[in-house]
Amino acid sequence: MTPSETPLKDKPIIRRLVGKGRSLWADGLRRLRKRRLAIVCFWISAAYFILAGFVFVSEIADWDNMLTRWNEEIGPSYQAPLKSYEWQSMDGQTKSGWSLFGTDFLGRSTFRKMLYGAKTSITVALCASLISLLIGVPLGAVAGYFRGWIDDLVVWLLTTLNTIPYILLVMAFAVVLRDKSLFGVPLRGVTGVYLAMGLTSWVGIARLIRGEIMKRKESEYVLAARAMGCSSGRIIFQHLLPNVFHIIIINFSLRFVTFIHSEVILSFLGLGETDKPSWGAMIDAARAELARNVWWEMAAATVAIFVLSLALNLFGDALRDCLDPKLRTD
Amino acid sequence: MTAFIIRRLLYTIPIVFGVLLLTFVLFTLLGGDISYQIAGRDADAETIAEIRHEYGLDKPLFVGLEPLDEDDWQGHKEAYLKQAREAEEGRLKESTAGPARPLSEFELEQEGQKIWLRDLFKERLGGLHLVQAWRMLDFDSQFFSHFTKALTFNFGYDLNRELIADRIRWGVGPSLALTVPMFIGTVTISIALALVVAFVRGSKLDMILVVICVAGMSIPYLSFIIFGQYFFAYRLDWFPIFFVPDRSIWVSVALPVLIGIAAGLGANLRFYRTVMLDEMQSDYVRTAFAKGLSTRTVLFKHVLKNAMIPIITNVVLSIPYLILGSLLLERFFGIPGLGDLMIQAINSRDFFVLNAMTYIMSLLIVIFTLLTDICYAWVDPRVSLE
Numbered sequence: 001m002t003p004s005e006t007p008l009k010d011k012p013i014i015r016r017l018v019g020k021g022r023s024l025w026a027d028g029l030r031r032l033r034k035r036r037l038a039i040v041c042f043w044i045s046a047a048y049f050i051l052a053g054f055v056f057v058s059e060i061a062d063w064d065n066m067l068t069r070w071n072e073e074i075g076p077s078y079q080a081p082l083k084s085y086e087w088q089s090m091d092g093q094t095k096s097g098w099s100l101f102g103t104d105f106l107g108r109s110t111f112r113k114m115l116y117g118a119k120t121s122i123t124v125a126l127c128a129s130l131i132s133l134l135i136g137v138p139l140g141a142v143a144g145y146f147r148g149w150i151d152d153l154v155v156w157l158l159t160t161l162n163t164i165p166y167i168l169l170v171m172a173f174a175v176v177l178r179d180k181s182l183f184g185v186p187l188r189g190v191t192g193v194y195l196a197m198g199l200t201s202w203v204g205i206a207r208l209i210r211g212e213i214m215k216r217k218e219s220e221y222v223l224a225a226r227a228m229g230c231s232s233g234r235i236i237f238q239h240l241l242p243n244v245f246h247i248i249i250i251n252f253s254l255r256f257v258t259f260i261h262s263e264v265i266l267s268f269l270g271l272g273e274t275d276k277p278s279w280g281a282m283i284d285a286a287r288a289e290l291a292r293n294v295w296w297e298m299a300a301a302t303v304a305i306f307v308l309s310l311a312l313n314l315f316g317d318a319l320r321d322c323l324d325p326k327l328r329t330d
Numbered sequence: 331m332t333a334f335i336i337r338r339l340l341y342t343i344p345i346v347f348g349v350l351l352l353t354f355v356l357f358t359l360l361g362g363d364i365s366y367q368i369a370g371r372d373a374d375a376e377t378i379a380e381i382r383h384e385y386g387l388d389k390p391l392f393v394g395l396e397p398l399d400e401d402d403w404q405g406h407k408e409a410y411l412k413q414a415r416e417a418e419e420g421r422l423k424e425s426t427a428g429p430a431r432p433l434s435e436f437e438l439e440q441e442g443q444k445i446w447l448r449d450l451f452k453e454r455l456g457g458l459h460l461v462q463a464w465r466m467l468d469f470d471s472q473f474f475s476h477f478t479k480a481l482t483f484n485f486g487y488d489l490n491r492e493l494i495a496d497r498i499r500w501g502v503g504p505s506l507a508l509t510v511p512m513f514i515g516t517v518t519i520s521i522a523l524a525l526v527v528a529f530v531r532g533s534k535l536d537m538i539l540v541v542i543c544v545a546g547m548s549i550p551y552l553s554f555i556i557f558g559q560y561f562f563a564y565r566l567d568w569f570p571i572f573f574v575p576d577r578s579i580w581v582s583v584a585l586p587v588l589i590g591i592a593a594g595l596g597a598n599l600r601f602y603r604t605v606m607l608d609e610m611q612s613d614y615v616r617t618a619f620a621k622g623l624s625t626r627t628v629l630f631k632h633v634l635k636n637a638m639i640p641i642i643t644n645v646v647l648s649i650p651y652l653i654l655g656s657l658l659l660e661r662f663f664g665i666p667g668l669g670d671l672m673i674q675a676i677n678s679r680d681f682f683v684l685n686a687m688t689y690i691m692s693l694l695i696v697i698f699t700l701l702t703d704i705c706y707a708w709v710d711p712r713v714s715l716e
């Protein structure tokens with residue numbers, strides 16, 4: 001073809017016949033946009049992420065705002081939500097006030113702790129997801145593409161990790177990592193938690209990616225790439241992985257919820273964040289508080305987790321239906 | 331078929347090996363020496379040494395090799411090298427087919443101890459001088475005993491010097507009393523509801539049920555437990571708040587079972603709904619409807635029977651987890667089962683118990699997976715035996 005000639009797909013007659021092609025993503029997003037519930041869920045999750053990002057940035061930049069002052073005493077201990085009270089603050093003045101979600105044992109605002117908890121939970125879930133993707137995706141892809149001894153090795157690793165119950169494995173990792181340090185960074189608190197979760201949960205995504213790559217590595221576009229002399233690395237990372245990317249995204253959004261729930265359980269076991277507010281620590285504190293009719297701390301944390309997981313679950317399901325119609329059951 | 335079973339059995343060996351390797355890395359290499367912790371804050375060196383010996387922490391980590399210390403080496407250096415040289419000369423004399431390659435590794439016996447010498451430059455021992463020496467300890471290493479302990483099910487003692495095997499044996503009963511009713515309840519209710527959903531699929535009711543399921547899955551497990559315990563046991567006083575040792579175990583287990591069913595229903599119903607709806611799309615269902623069978627006949631006689639395969643797989647593979655018990659429920663209600671044992675082990679960093687539990691659980695999972703695979707091959711002729 002000489003450069004002056006118009007490409008076949010741009011010829012008017014062809015364009016009229018075929019129309020403008022839509023990619024998998026454009027097609028999926030178009031379907032997704034029609035679902036109002038999914039869009040609402042997306043924005044709810046986005047709000048959580050923005051909140052977490054805001055807390056993160058204001059901590060690093062040392063901004064003085066409501067959330068970085070979560071530790072501040074705003075009233076007597078265990079004040080019910082929306083109830084006005086009189087109290088003597090540290091400087092001896094008598095003040096009157098009220099709080100939206102009540103106060104905790106030390107007179108701190110439950111509302112601020114709840115908002116701050118978004119940062120803890122999302123940091124843990126995000127880091128754990130990234131670690132598990134960084135391990136699982138390349139391993140699964142390489143195993144599925146090359147087969148042979150690499151595949152045997154990866155499958156052996158997968159089966160071995162899969163043979164140990166997940167909760168046992170996470171706990172074992174968390175308890176062992178708790179007092180270690182990696183490159184000078186102590187693995188106390190959240191760092192140990194997301195490392196433990198990330199290092200144990202890559203099995204699922206690796207298995208999925210391996211299966212998909214095995215299915216697709218004989219397809220025409222891969223054969224074409226190979227015929228043109230592409231290296232294996234290029235075929236895997238530039239041709240195959242973009243085509244299974246939707247699986248990664250779907251897995252990511254659904255796995256995220258599991259991580260948030262695991263953080264709660266690990267916090268309860270005393271393996272989580274200890275000196276910053278977290279939803280797990282708030283629910284854990286409720287064990288002692290409920291007997292004194294202090295329900296608001298648990299309610300705040302539960303509602304925060306509930307809304308985020310519901311939004312992510314529904315959004316993840318919608319995403320799966322839209323991006324991978326083959327997986328649809330109804 | 332026999333060949334298939336044997337091959338599957340052989341396939342479990344590397345997996346069990348992998349689990350043992352992982353637990354060794356986790357609890358021995360990374361977990362480190364916990365003798366200080368057992369001994370307490372102000373223990374003297376002798377107590378610590380005793381404890382290290384008692385739990386086998388003084389053994390070398392890997393192969394039973396221990397570097398000779400400086401005095402030992404200096405005192406016996408000449409004797410060792412002489413022995414090595416003699417052995418080397420003897421070997422050279424014996425070899426008839428031309429000059430043999432010089433050895434760089436030697437095993438010697440000295441005063442009843444086995445010594446292993448290695449020349450780092452792979453030259454003749456008599457010529458070069460950079461020689462490393464180890465004492466050989468007859469496989470008496472932590473790595474080796476980790477494997478023998480596991481394979482003989484002799485896990486030794488926990489941090490309080492109780493037999494781990496006993497503690498596990500005591501825990502199985504209460505754990506099963508909690509998990510078996512919980513599991514049966516969850517599975518029956520979710521299968522029944524899934525059948526209802528299959529009746530009304532695509533309707534408003536179906537959608538509402540799905541949303542309720544997802545909502546149930548989104549509530550943290552811990553909240554279910556704390557609220558249930560507070561409301562039904564503390565507020566309404568229908569159930570005991572905590573384990574009552576002198577009454578039947580079913581009294582203490584009733585509320586945790588109900589909470590467990592409520593918390594697990596969402597995820598289970600969703601799973602069984604998918605199974606049923608997958609089956610509803612098959613050709614044979616369309617045929618059954620086309621020949622005029624009623625919905626009920628199709629559902630119970632055709633769909634349920636065929637959906638049994640994934641259901642039974644799910645049930646069989648859940649059995650090992652039943653033995654593990656429920657960590658959180660047991661903790662909150664003080665039920666002395668295996669879950670509670672695990673949490674105690676975590677709180678006191680008792681790696682011996684964690685190690686034993688991890689190994690036994692993995693072994694059970696391996697066995698039940700094997701059984702499922704064999705049953706599959708036996709029942710379903712389409713499963714390839716290759």
